[in-house]
Amino acid sequence: MKQVQPFSINIPQNILDELQVRLKHTRLPDEKEGSGWEYGANLAYMKDLMHYWEHSYNWREQEAAMNKFSHFTADVKGTQVHFIHEKGKGPNPIPLILTHGWPDSFYRFLKIIPMLTDPEKYGGRAEDSFDVIIPSVPGFGFSEKIALSQGPVADLWASLMTETLGYDRFMAAGGDLGTGVVKELANRYPQHVTAIHLTDVGYPNGTENWAEMSPAEQQFGQYIQHWWMTEGAYNMIQSTKPQTIAYALTDSPSGLAAWFIEKFYTWSACKDNLDSHFSKDELLTNIMIYWVTGTAGSAARMYLEVARSVYMNPAAQPAKRVEVPTAFASFPGDAPVPREWAERQVNLQRHTIMPEGGHFSAWEKPTLYANDIRAFAQSFR
Numbered sequence: 278m279k280q281v282q283p284f285s286i287n288i289p290q291n292i293l294d295e296l297q298v299r300l301k302h303t304r305l306p307d308e309k310e311g312s313g314w315e316y317g318a319n320l321a322y323m324k325d326l327m328h329y330w331e332h333s334y335n336w337r338e339q340e341a342a343m344n345k346f347s348h349f350t351a352d353v354k355g356t357q358v359h360f361i362h363e364k365g366k367g368p369n370p371i372p373l374i375l376t377h378g379w380p381d382s383f384y385r386f387l388k389i390i391p392m393l394t395d396p397e398k399y400g401g402r403a404e405d406s407f408d409v410i411i412p413s414v415p416g417f418g419f420s421e422k423i424a425l426s427q428g429p430v431a432d433l434w435a436s437l438m439t440e441t442l443g444y445d446r447f448m449a450a451g452g453d454l455g456t457g458v459v460k461e462l463a464n465r466y467p468q469h470v471t472a473i474h475l476t477d478v479g480y481p482n483g484t485e486n487w488a489e490m491s492p493a494e495q496q497f498g499q500y501i502q503h504w505w506m507t508e509g510a511y512n513m514i515q516s517t518k519p520q521t522i523a524y525a526l527t528d529s530p531s532g533l534a535a536w537f538i539e540k541f542y543t544w545s546a547c548k549d550n551l552d553s554h555f556s557k558d559e560l561l562t563n564i565m566i567y568w569v570t571g572t573a574g575s576a577a578r579m580y581l582e583v584a585r586s587v588y589m590n591p592a593a594q595p596a597k598r599v600e601v602p603t604a605f606a607s608f609p610g611d612a613p614v615p616r617e618w619a620e621r622q623v624n625l626q627r628h629t630i631m632p633e634g635g636h637f638s639a640w641e642k643p644t645l646y647a648n649d650i651r652a653f654a655q656s657f658r
Contacts, residue, residue: 385639427461448472475604493618600624610636
């Protein structure tokens, strides 16, 4: 492996001490009585979360748990990239690179690492194992604090897999912003990407020919348009003026938590009970990855880089169809994507309608997610 250095998460104590001071002096807003989550992050939940963060949460325990995995950093095409690299225990494991989105991180995939590297331990077959590579997208967590659009990230991943780690052929999977990265990776490097697995396939963005879309696709487009108008404020801010929100996210623990927590509530399949779906330790550890690295601002800037390359580009064309074999796992808590839209976007070889789960599927329903990847990969072994 070229230019690879072992990495261990070890945050200086002064950063944690300074956070405790901020948590102690948290100032929360008021709330319209009885509004629940309708106006955004619920005040009662946030009070409970902030109290837990100050008095019960233990970063060092979570840090030690994350360090049980094999972390590395490498200079990839001039960009410092953090990644986990866990080798499969079975014969001839398939290399698999997993790409996270926002507001999650590499932490999204930790539950599925043992399921993919050692499937026999989880009721699968040893010959279905993977070498699992989970990088932090630049601008997120422990990778270099630089914002890139999805195409340049795909270029980094191709170099990481082939030049740095020495894999000539590999699979790729992801969701959210990671979907765009994985699709770009497949389109730019089909000679290296065997197949891809997605939990969304991209959304109508106004560059499509509406007359060519089926009634189901047109209905889906209207759904997405309504979603942007009712749920898309975060995207408009981060796609236009990310620096402005970066001040609050970098300076205020409660501001950062609220900005993220509302998305986990809205986008997951928690059914109005976030605590039943994610533990506070899990949610706070993901938030802490942004806090201790100061990357909330650079992560938000990725949205502007993506917007400039797609929405703000006068020469923008509809997204290129992926011809690499693709699996699409559709979770009920996520957008209701019609099959014909998926087939328009990708070379759909497997379409799984999941019984439960939402946008953070690998985190929410790790067994369902890992099993679907394993089943899809069997035809490529």
